[in-house]
Amino acid sequence: MLRKSITFLRDLLANNRTKDWFEAHRGDYLQAKEEYEQFIDRLIIEIRRFDPGIGNTLTAKDCVYRIYRDVRFSLDKTPYKRYLGAYIAPGGRKSELCGYYFHLEPDKAGFLNHSLWSGGVYAPDAKTLKAVRTDIYENIDEYKEVIFDPNFTSTFSWFGGDSVKTAPKGFPKDFPDMDLIKPKDFSFYKNIDEALLTSDQLLEKSIEVYRKMLPYNEFMNRSILYRKEMANDR
Numbered sequence: 001m002l003r004k005s006i007t008f009l010r011d012l013l014a015n016n017r018t019k020d021w022f023e024a025h026r027g028d029y030l031q032a033k034e035e036y037e038q039f040i041d042r043l044i045i046e047i048r049r050f051d052p053g054i055g056n057t058l059t060a061k062d063c064v065y066r067i068y069r070d071v072r073f074s075l076d077k078t079p080y081k082r083y084l085g086a087y088i089a090p091g092g093r094k095s096e097l098c099g100y101y102f103h104l105e106p107d108k109a110g111f112l113n114h115s116l117w118s119g120g121v122y123a124p125d126a127k128t129l130k131a132v133r134t135d136i137y138e139n140i141d142e143y144k145e146v147i148f149d150p151n152f153t154s155t156f157s158w159f160g161g162d163s164v165k166t167a168p169k170g171f172p173k174d175f176p177d178m179d180l181i182k183p184k185d186f187s188f189y190k191n192i193d194e195a196l197l198t199s200d201q202l203l204e205k206s207i208e209v210y211r212k213m214l215p216y217n218e219f220m221n222r223s224i225l226y227r228k229e230m231a232n233d234r
Contacts, residue, residue, distance in 0.1 A: 001202045002039060002104060005084060008032035009106050016078045029067070032084075037064055039203070040086045040102065046207045047088055047100055051214055053221070054099065055090050062092030083114070096128060097224055098217035100210045104197070115197060117206060119213035120187035121220050122159075128224055133168055133181045135223030140177050146215045147180075155212050161185035186220065 008028050015021035022029065040060035048054055063086040071077050082105060089099020098121055105114035121132055136143045146152065163182040167173040171181060190209055196202055 001200060002035060002197050004028075004035045005032040005104055006106050006197060009082065009084065009104065012080060013082050013106070016080055016082065019079050022080060033064075033067075036084045036086075036104065037061065040064060040088070042203055043086075043100070043102065043206060043210075044088055046203065047210055050207075050211055051217075053090060054088060058088065058090075058092060060086065063088050065093055098213075098220045100213060100217075102206065115192040115194075116189045117192065117209045117213075118159075118187060118189040119156075119210070119217055121185070121224075122187040123161075123185055127227060129184065130168075130170070131223045131227040132186060132220055133171065135219070135226075136181050137171060137175065139219075140180070143180065143219060144177070146219055149215070151212050152216065155209065156188040156190050158183075159185060159187050159189060161187075188216075 008025075009032070011025070011028070012022070037060035040063055044054070044058055044060065044063070048056070048058075065081075065085045065087070067081050067084065069076075069079060069081055071079065084104045086102050087093045087095065087099055088102070089095035089097050091097070098119060101118040101122075103114070103116045103118060107114060121128065124132065162184045163179075164184070165182075167175065167178055168181060171178075175181070192202075196205055
């Protein structure tokens, strides 16, 4: 289903040193981009069926990230990203809310282990982090029902970013489920098998996975939206 996208990204991986190769193959990139965006548009339609909260006007162009890298402050000076990514959430790729991320990142031929589906709260700012921690703390039983549901635990892995060593500021040190509010990142993923990426079953399987994210995203978005509402009332 994403053959042109995979072929282009593999070729880019082998030639991502200067802009010359990319410019000479811009036509291939545009075909890959069009194929990828068409798939994301189909994803949006299907996700909207079970999560109308993403909105009625969202399109792939709102969700797909640019392939160009900002190298000003990076030691890695390769000019282009080695992947295509799209974040399907209210407001698109710039959304602060939980949504549905689709990441296509091939390695060398025969290896596509970097491609994945992802959800949750990725790299939240301080206010959002405090909001979601508070919601977990105040609704710990509900949260545990979500994250320990067999449909969730059998499907997803946590990214496992940094955590604070002790209780976050403002939370009691004797909270029995402290490990659940220590993380600085609350995002999770499932890898996509190579064969599925070129299969007609990719859309169906993606929706199956994204449906399992819905309870978690709804829990987190409740606290994020509440924080925004409180800020607007001030």
